[in-house]
Amino acid sequence: MRLWFGVIVGVIGVGILLSLGLWQVQRLAWKEDLLARIEREIAADPVPLRAVLEPELRRYSPVTVSGTFDVDAEPIRILASRKTVGAVYRIIRPFQAEGYGRILVDTGWIVDDAGMPSAPADxxxxxxxxxxxxxxxxxxxxxxxxEGNIWFARDVPEMARALSTEPVLVVLRDAPETDLGVTPWPVDTAGIPNDHLQYAITWFSLALIWGAMTVYFLLRTRRSAR
Structure with a gap:
């Protein structure tokens, strides 16, 4: 009876762990396809802003927009970190987009002691x-x-309220022939987690360990019965 109980528990445990591992493999394939589609979207040819806002906002869409920065409004500084640099600030500025209205522009980053760069006036x-x-x-x-103008996360609706803009954020990739005094931090897929392979390996490893422990338990139980 004890032997059969060990067999049942072992088979069920290994089966559950293997199914979890296979599910993570399926999630891995889904995530890799999603990341590939996002990367294609990011690298596509830019289009006018309004084309990707109507009928609904298309995240990651590349856009080109003309207009002027509002130099009278204090930009928002967002505390962030770059792996090879350390603490930096993202600089978010209001921008009067031609043919649309005021939007937010993530112009890029500066080191924390670099001082606030000025935008081109008029x-x-x-x-x-x-x-x-x-x-x-x-x-x-x-x-x-x-008071210190330090934010700790990008929150588009809150930033839009603070700078009196539409809740639309364009992350700068390039500003041809214009020096904004910052280093662009363009959109990419690096911040989208893809840990499914590690999870799959973990579940399969646990299944192997569970199976080995089950075999050990059965062999020991059989020897004890003798």
């Missing part, structure tokens, strides 16, 4: 970037330090 410029709707804030994200 200069009509053309920007190339990608639409994004980042969701970086959660229940553990501190509220913005409005």
């Amino acid at each position: 200069e009509q410029i053309t920007l190339v970037g990608n639409l994004d709707t980042p969701i970086e804030a959660d229940g553990f994200t501190p509220a913005p330090d409005l």
Whole structure:
């Protein structure tokens, strides 16, 4: 009876763990296809802003937009980190987009002690970037330090309210012939987690361990019965 109980528990355990591993393999294929589609979208030819806002906003879409920066409004500084640099600030500015209205532009990053760069005043410029709707804030994200102008996450609706713009964010890829005093931080897929291979390996490893433990238990039980 004890032997059969061990067989049943072992088979069920290995089966569950293998099914979880196979599910993660399926999720891996789905995620890789999703990332490939996003990368193709990011690298596509830019189109006018309004074309990817109607009938609904298409995240990651490359856009080209002409207009002027509002140099009278203080830009938002968002504390972030670059692997090879350390602490940096993303600089978010309001931009009067020709044919649309005021939008947000993530112009790029500066090191934390570089000082706030100035934007071109009353200069009509053309920007190339990608639409994004980042969701970086959660229940553990501190509220913005409005007095020190330090934010801790990109929150498009909140940033739009603070800078009196539409809740539309363009992440700069290039500003031809214009120096904004920042290093662009274009949209990519690096921030999209893809841990399914590690999860699959973990579940398959646990299945192997469970199976080995089951065999050991059965052999020991059989020897004890003798």
